[in-house]
Amino acid sequence: MTRHDESNSGRSRRSYLKITGVIGAGALAGCTGGGGGDGSGPISIGAPAAQTGQYDYLQEGCTRVLELALEQINEAGGPLDREMELLLRDTAVNPQQARNVVDQMTTVDGCEVICGLFSNEIPANWDFLQSKEVPIVTYWPGSRFLDTRGGDNDTPDDLSDDEWVWRTIISDSVHTAGQAVNAAARGYSRVGTINTATEGERSWMTGFTDAAAAVDGVEVVNSIEVESGASSYQSGIDRLHNEDFDAMVMSFAVEDAITAIRDFASGGYDSALLMSDGLKHNDLVNEVGGDLPEENFAALAGASGPHGDQLISDFDEMYDTDSMGDDNHPWAISAYDSLTVTALAIHSAGEYDAAAIQKNIRAVTSPGGTEVTTFADGKEALDNDEEISFQGAMSNVNFTPKGDVSADTAIYSGTDGSWEEQDPVPAADIAAVLESDDYEVSE
Template identity: 25%
Template structure:
């Protein structure tokens, strides 16, 4: 499809004439001006319940942390950002869409989330169809690159088309040439598995089995049997929390921990206890790949902001969604999405002056400079689909010391 992210003047003007379905706090009467002292209100759609609830705390914490730093610097367009409006995606399409409708009714100026790619698939039409910018820090489904979002959907997490390349390289680098794939039977699982198989075969490995499963299933005997019967020397599991049961059954079926490679949906320090409460070390040797950030300063600041936070996965990317949107509003001089959406790619483009904080970048904009916001998750550089073109990945593993990060690696689509 044609480039989605550069809105034409006609489209933007038409959106304003129609008054927008969601015009932001204050009714949007000053749209296109200096903000008129209007508040910029963020909504967030994240898993407060459901099988990805463990990702909820880092999502809301990162968003609140970003807003606190924006407010410490004087707010957006000189006005303090109010408390974020929350909605629960809950791992359920209907409930997620109802939460999205509530955020639209609350006339938020931007929505952070959803966390899960499937929940974004269920809600983006509601949100972007209302001409509200939506930015997810954790959506990775490759299918989201080409959605009909009217140019209003962005993400700071890399597409699975890039994650799968990194995973395939890790498998082959470990010496494996015969690989079995097991994936959730949804857009996330199917897209990741397709890209992973393509890259594995390009690297000379053979995919001897490619199994999918119903995430709502209570047993995975047929899937595990389909893998073990082919006797692969490595197995890649593309799953969320339910994958713990798949791992348990594969270990019982004779697959060793050293043969298992997992994705970000299972990047949980407590995975061993979830798989086998009486023997958490049963997963020792399991290796994983997840989008991440090599930024100790951010990690320390986030920990100080919320000392009780245990899981930080995708927190940097969520922080970058909030901050890049704030900078786009500053660049446009407006809280209205129809005004600032075209600035989102611009504030991250390499042609601008590099800057790393909201305050620094805002001041450069005030001086008339173009900026290149360098996110806490790394370089973003939104492309015409609203995707980041580069990302940092963590290679993690489980061993005698539990969950540990082996390395951080930067990869781009041009590698």
């Protein structure tokens, strides 16, 4: 069985750390070892990943956090006192490839739970994923598609109405509303929006537009959608600026954003720039920091969970970084929560079985039990017959019946080569927008 490349791990992995990195579903013939419910052998967790494609720059940080969490889980003896391993497989963020990978993991590799999947992979495969009846605990999808889908519908002992998807990252609805609140607070009363025609970027922008309609003092005066991968976005930016506005709101992947920001600067525009969550990355400020307008703000899921600082400290020690470096982004932080929740749910279930795990996901995260932030502490409490409430790094992981979590929205401003953190938008202020009578979700 091919092993994950450890060249970037910062130190050698111990023998018990097993993250399997195989590119593509077709390369998995003969690669089994899920252990299933027989009580022996390693517990294999399916981990679809963006090892290639336009989001691979974010996957590295997620993979490193998964390595860290996995090491901590196995140091504590693993769920059910069994070693746990990850089958890290590339989907290239392609819905069909993701379907093939999940099918391989569940039918060949014996995986009873999946840790991963992106916004544009889940909606396209929704019926297929439901037919699998395997819990998916994912750190990726902000997609608003999941605002009304997922979880256990508040019937943990009745699987008939379960929708099997849980996410430890906040919904795009949350941090898009946070960006709209941020726009109002900074006096940007008229905004123009531009996004690429991809699921994640479109979802983010639709969320922002819906939130802006419910925030006093913010009006969207023009909107443009462009294709990703273009060599220039000058034409789209010019068309957007046919209307006068205070701030341009951009939802692109990083490489496209680098091109667009250069075009924006060369066009001589002087509006402020509001950016989507994935653009808070050092690749962007290292490439075009000098071309950013003075007033620029990225809004993203804020790591407001009680374990956030400890995760950063553990990561820095393991990989010799400072504040996680380029890997300090929401998806990496929520990856810790996803894998730890998964391990605790398996141990609480008492068996490695999809239905039993599904029934225990909210059991180990709901308020009221002994609060724990690591697998080791949670396992000890469970072994002492205590109820537990896992408190994560991204949030307190109090899942809603639809499998969602809530957190603050973090605001960052980019300069030439660095990001400066601004005051966050509190979760309570965002909730006021989302619960407003003026907030209507676009179809």
